Amino acid sequence: MQLHWRAISEDAPGPKWAGLFHQYWPDYHRWWAREGASARPGYLDSRKALRAHMPELVPIYDQLVELSGGTDHAARFLSFYCPPPYLSGCSQAIWPGAEPMLVRNYDYSAKAFDSLILRTNWQGRAVMGTSDGLWGLVDGINDAGLALSLTFGGRRVVGEGFGVPLILRYVLQTCETTAEAGRVLARVPTHMSYNVTVIDAKRKFLTALMAPDRRTQITHQAVATNHQDRVEWSSHARFTATVERERYLLQRLTLHVESQDKFVRAFLRPPLYSPRFDEGFGTLYTAVYRPRARQMELRWPQAAWPLDLHDFREDTRIIYTPEGRAAAE
Structure with a gap:
């Protein structure tokens, strides 16, 4: 077995992170939605939970959601709230x-x-x-x-x-x-x-x-x-x-x-x-x-x-x- 490792640096969320997201997203989406998207919390509840418990991350989260394309499923996945x-x-x-x-x-x-x-x-x-x-x-x-x-x-x-x-x-x-x-x-x-x-x-x-x-x-x-x-x-x-x-x-x-x-x-x-x-x-x-x-x-x-x-x-x-x-x- 072999693993292809990468070390990547980007000071602020930007094109490098966006490229990584679009490369990894198909596999992550299959994992996240394997029980059906309805099994995961909705976007508003996910962002509300993030704001309640880790408010300092919300500005970063919003940037990453935008870079990901802003879809509902990507936003819910990126909140890490109640994942599979x-x-x-x-x-x-x-x-x-x-x-x-x-x-x-x-x-x-x-x-x-x-x-x-x-x-x-x-x-x-x-x-x-x-x-x-x-x-x-x-x-x-x-x-x-x-x-x-x-x-x-x-x-x-x-x-x-x-x-x-x-x-x-x-x-x-x-x-x-x-x-x-x-x-x-x-x-x-x-x-x-x-x-x-x-x-x-x-x-x-x-x-x-x-x-x-x-x-x-x-x-x-x-x-x-x-x-x-x-x-x-x-x-x-x-x-x-x-x-x-x-x-x-x-x-x-x-x-x-x-x-x-x-x-x-x-x-x-x-x-x-x-x-x-x-x-x-x-x-x-x-x-x-x-x-x-x-x-x-x-x-x-x-x-x-x-x-x-x-x-x-x-x-x-x-x-x-x-x-x-x-x-x-």
């Missing part, structure tokens, strides 16, 4: 050394993945991260040195709220510290259960256990996989080995402090690294965030791609999984 359910299997942890560092694996279907790093300067706040839904993020960092990432929380409950990638975008657009991020994560409703780990340049960190049917728990957990306080979806837990991955990471944190590189390399091997690409839960990438340096790095077993928020360079990469490289050769 989606699942992932991921691992994330805070390195126990003195330097702030967040490492995460993103385990998901390659067929439903943007393979896109976006660097923006919307409203004067520089942000870069891994795109989802073309303005949401599954992980990212901003110019204040705030970094965060998400994992699926391992629960089947679906409720009224936003797709979590837009919540991550909102945090990075409006917050500078972990404490500020925690307050946002505690109040913005999510449509499914997710664990969001946040770290800032002073190495303050938290993990928010978010859910649509109960209050968000703000914890000091340095590790998150695909369950919350306890396993509530046993078949998903077995399939993703969420408990085994959590135990493995917790054991590493209780040993003597490893070097940064050794800690990162652990994410590139089982049990953290997943080769289950045919089942939609392969590890598409490992991301390393260094808040003080305002840098991120994407890692794979046979490749690395460093990116700098203040020296961001547009580029493209073709990344093979080990299985895909063997097939290509």
